[in-house]
Amino acid sequence: MSLIGEERKRQILGLLNDAGKVHTSDLVNRLGVSSESIRRYLEELEDENRLKRVYGGAVKLTLAHEELSHTKREVLRAEEKRRIGRVAAGLVQDHDVIVIDDGSTCLQMIPFLVYKEHLTIVTNSISGLNLLIDYRNKDMFGGDVIFVGGKIDSRHFRISGTIAEKFMNDIFVNKAFISIDGMMPEQGITSYDADRAILARKFMANSKQSIVLADSTKLGNGTMYKISDLAGIDTIICEEPHPESWADAIARSGIAWLTAE
Structure with a gap:
């Protein structure tokens, strides 16, 4: 590797440290090199255990191996999550009974639901509640809200655990909107947290439709605890199309992939 190449790699790490994620297209423009060169730099940095490559770029190792706090997740890729939330809310009909889980992407649905009529929303998110x-206090939402009881996770502003799972035993909904931490064709959808994965699985089992909301940083990122195989998902909403290499797996699973542009 030339000195120029090493300097470019240092610049990439600096940008990654500031933003938490870098996009290949942005690095091409910023460093003035080809996408092939950027991919080579990212491969070398991953081999050095300095970052983790994901679809479209790379993330810090801290992002790859542990879940960010709720406050940090709220501001990360906020515009992409807003677009995903808008598309997801468009799938909700008047009189629906839905689950909105605690993920920061799912919470972006709520502002787009306020004028729908006769909704019932089940949630384990303290921020969503x-x-x-x-x-409701501003007369912008007139539906019913059911808050899932259970153990409070103060760092992530959510309820989870065995009590929450038992709470959901007798609640059935039309649509479950699920946020995830990782997705890979061979692993399905995954979470950093075991309790969260179990509750999300319960939400999906008790729903007629399971809809996954995932920004593109989750694609190709495998985390520790499995929520579901791809076959358990009806719809995925992402701001990017699925990777071409995933086309067969998506088709076999019968998933509708919606791109939030």
Whole structure:
């Protein structure tokens, strides 16, 4: 590797440290090199255990191996998540009974649901509950809200655990909107947290439709705890099309992939 190449790799790591994620297309423009060169730099940095490559770029190892706090997740890729939330809300009909889980992407649905009529929303998200209460008090949302009881995870502003799972035993919904931490064709959808994975699995089992909301940083990223195989998913909403190499797996699973542009 030339000195120029090493300097470019240092620049990539600097950008990654500031933003948490880098995109190949942005690096091409910023460093003035080809996409093939950027991919080679990222491969070398991954081999050096300095980052983890994901679809479209790379993420910091801390992002790859542990879940960010709720506050940090809220601001990360906020515009992409807003677009995904808008498309997801468009799938909700008046009179639906839905689950919105605690993921920061799923929470972006709520502002687009406020004028729908006769909804019932089940959620384990403390932030989502507070937002829905605020909308109700402002007469912007007139539906019913069911808050899942259980163990409080204060770092992530959510409820999970065995009590929450038992709470859901007798609740059945039309649509479950699920956020994830990772997705790979061979692994399915995954989570950093075992309790969260179990509850998400319960949400999906008790729903007629399971809809996964995932920004593109989750694609190709495998995390520790499995939620479901791809076959358990009806719809995936992402701001990017699925990787071409995933086409067969997506088709075999019968998944509708919606791109939030």
